[in-house]
Amino acid sequence: MKLQIILFSIFTQLRAVVQHKPANNEHQMRYNRIDKSHNDAITSMDEHYQQPYFDTNDSFESPNVTIFRDETAYLVCVVRNLGNNSISWIRHNDINLLSVGKFKYTQDPRYQIFHNSHNDTWTLKIRRVQVKDSGFYECQIGISNSQPIGRMIYLKVIDPQLLILEGKEMSIGAGLNLNLTCSIEQALHIFNDEKNILRWSHNNSQDVNHHSPRGVFIKFIQQDETSISHLIIKNLTHSDAGIYKCFTSNEVYASIIVHIENDQSMEVIASSIANKIQFSVTFTTTAFVTNMAFAMLVVVFPEAVSF
Numbered sequence: 001m002k003l004q005i006i007l008f009s010i011f012t013q014l015r016a017v018v019q020h021k022p023a024n025n026e027h028q029m030r031y032n033r034i035d036k037s038h039n040d041a042i043t044s045m046d047e048h049y050q051q052p053y054f055d056t057n058d059s060f061e062s063p064n065v066t067i068f069r070d071e072t073a074y075l076v077c078v079v080r081n082l083g084n085n086s087i088s089w090i091r092h093n094d095i096n097l098l099s100v101g102k103f104k105y106t107q108d109p110r111y112q113i114f115h116n117s118h119n120d121t122w123t124l125k126i127r128r129v130q131v132k133d134s135g136f137y138e139c140q141i142g143i144s145n146s147q148p149i150g151r152m153i154y155l156k157v158i159d160p161q162l163l164i165l166e167g168k169e170m171s172i173g174a175g176l177n178l179n180l181t182c183s184i185e186q187a188l189h190i191f192n193d194e195k196n197i198l199r200w201s202h203n204n205s206q207d208v209n210h211h212s213p214r215g216v217f218i219k220f221i222q223q224d225e226t227s228i229s230h231l232i233i234k235n236l237t238h239s240d241a242g243i244y245k246c247f248t249s250n251e252v253y254a255s256i257i258v259h260i261e262n263d264q265s266m267e268v269i270a271s272s273i274a275n276k277i278q279f280s281v282t283f284t285t286t287a288f289v290t291n292m293a294f295a296m297l298v299v300v301f302p303e304a305v306s307f
Contacts, residue, residue: 052149
């Protein structure tokens with residue numbers, strides 16, 4: 001009897017295992033489907049990141065480049081995972097293909113292509129840029145069996161109008177104060193530090209020392225798009241004569257020749273000019289009164305005037 005009970009118990013457990021086996025198989029199949037979907041998603045992400053792309057967060061990369069005329073422009077795009085794909089540079093002003101890879105198509109000798117494999121940068125270098133070079137340039141990735149993707153960079157070339165308001169040459173007396181004014185347009189688009197926009201030099205040899213104890217001052221003023229620098233030198237001496245140059249860090253400049261005269265000679269010149277002005281005014285006034293009187297005489301007493 002005990003043996004029958006033991007055999008019945010074993011049979012019952014085996015039957016329960018057989019009955020639950022399909023449920024376990026269904027659970028395993030559901031798990032396999034989820035695992036496959038997960039693996040497919042990971043594979044898709046891997047394939048996405050293996051595709052070339054522009055790294056716009058890199059410090060080398062900038063979508064806007066502003067520069068003075070005659071300087072050298074560097075347009076940079078950073079491309080990750082380039083693989084066997086190619087990089088092209090296109091100028092959009094005239095839809096001109098400039099380069100493919102390191103091969104240059106344009107005949108303009110100012111253009112050069114550089115690639116740095118260590119930081120994945122592709123650089124379009126343009127020497128002696130002109131205002132006509134302003135516009136959009138595209139760094140384009142040519143992908144096999146797919147549409148190319150591009151990154152636009154805008155180049156703005158500024159033609160600075162730098163001017164010393166006192167002219168090209170001037171004379172001033174010793175002991176007086178010299179005040180020169182220099183201005184330039186749109187300089188803040190280039191320089192972040194206002195103090196470095198305009199600088200002064202004397203006789204092409206050194207910067208004017210605005211910390212001089214004898215009284216040399218440089219005052220900077222920003223008015224909308226115009227940057228203005230005032231150079232003030234007090235108590236002039238003959239050593240202050242010469243060429244004063246107002247310039248930017250990229251060597252755009254304007255200059256003026258300053259002559260230092262003796263006080264006496266300057267007084268003589270000033271007196272001579274004043275006498276000439278007084279004589280001219282007196283002569284002009286006398287002639288005008290005489291002509292008016294004669295005209296009135298002709299009108300009132302025409303018979304009294306005979307020719």
